[in-house]
Amino acid sequence: MADSAQAQKLVYLVTGGCGFLGEHVVRMLLQREPRLGELRVFDLHLGPWLEELKTGPVRVTAIQGDVTQAHEVAAAVAGAHVVIHTAGLVDVFGRASPKTIHEVNVQGTRNVIEACVQNGTRFLVYTSSMEVVGPNTKGHPFYRGNEDTPYEAVHRHPYPCSKALAEWLVLEANGRKVCGGLPLVTCALRPTGIYGEGHQIMRDFYRQGLRLGGRLFRAIPASVEHGRVYVGNVAWMHVLAARELEQRAALMGGQVYFCYDGSPYKSYEDFNMEFLGPCGLRLVGARPLVPYWLLVFLAALNVLLQWLLRPLLLYAPLLNPYTLAVANTTFTVSTDKAQRHFGYEPLFSWEDSRTRTILWVQATGGSAQ
Ligand SMILES: NC(=O)C1=CN([C@@H]2O[C@H](COP(=O)(O)OP(=O)(O)OC[C@H]3O[C@@H](n4cnc5c(N)ncnc54)[C@H](O)[C@@H]3O)[C@@H](O)[C@H]2O)C=CC1
Ligand SMILES: CC(C)CCC[C@@H](C)[C@H]1CC[C@H]2[C@@H]3[C@H](O)CC4=CC(=O)CC[C@]4(C)[C@H]3CC[C@]12C
16 A cells, blocks of 8 residues: 555444454454544444444444345445455354345345445455355364365355355455456455354353253263354454455455464364353263264254244254254364465464453353343
């Protein structure tokens, strides 16, 4: 960027800015992006915490809107320099219909891309997911893989299908001429399972453990490893990627990056115990207490119950064939691509990430928040 433009203040738009990850991205931008002039936070549901941000030096604009509505997205994007698109329907439990998941995740992303093109917005960072790669329907392990590791990415579930298609749209849009004639520069970040302050499922496990007298029962073998990444580091990676897209357009444009940090590789349940243990819970069983075939049966039963009860109520438990397959398949990443391409280093050590998450579980886990 030319010297004269160094002082230029930029307008950022964060879609899904009131979600679990989005809130961390918003706060990280305010703390760590010196060129930020205005921050637009676009979400279907605006959080009350946004009010406190409006008193700071950066102009924070809250926009209640729906990414499936092209005109709402276009209005929010108008005049923005950078878009960080984290909005998405994260549903692997059958709460929403496949059509709705597609509309939000795919059509919503299409609307964001078109709005960038129409408005001359050149930089777009998309929150993708490890799920666009796997685990696949065959349950093949992905062990310490990187962005170039060959893997048969075959999906049937609406969530990974939608994320894969949306990611493809974003990467495909790289290089398109935006209004004014300059090229759009895009990249996609693929977090593995995110944890940290605000993680709903962690809180659900904590509450379930409290209800069961301080115990959780092992369901998945300890040998099945999951990649997990701290939300603060995922947010930092978004901020850094967005910042560097302009300077490193040729290198970063059209690229995908797994999100990673120093969090240890462990099974899903053992990893959760890193936080729930210090909060007083105990994981019972060195091996799964329930045989795998019974879990498969219960998962299938849950699908049937969900279908039967649908006219009366929404029955959407954590266990279903898809979540069981994901939980029971090793998926870990080992890469330094983000470091090589845009200088990413985790901002939070594993110790910091762990402590922050424990404090959050202790503070809010038992409350109705
Ligand atoms: N939670 C995780 O472990 C992972 C999440 N991701 C991705 O990260 C992104 C953020 O996920 P989370 O923060 O976990 O989910 P979240 O559900 O907490 O946040 C998503 C946000 O998007 C908003 N949103 C949903 N539909 C919308 C619409 N039609 N218009 C405008 N806003 C809408 C929601 O209101 C919410 O605030 C998603 O794109 C998700 O696919 C990727 C990998 C792992
Ligand atoms: C006792 C059960 C078998 C345990 C159920 C645990 C599951 C609910 C979760 C295990 C793995 C999680 C997924 C994983 O972290 C990858 C994800 C990436 C995303 O982009 C969205 C969320 C998720 C699919 C996440 C969802 C919960 C699990 C399936």
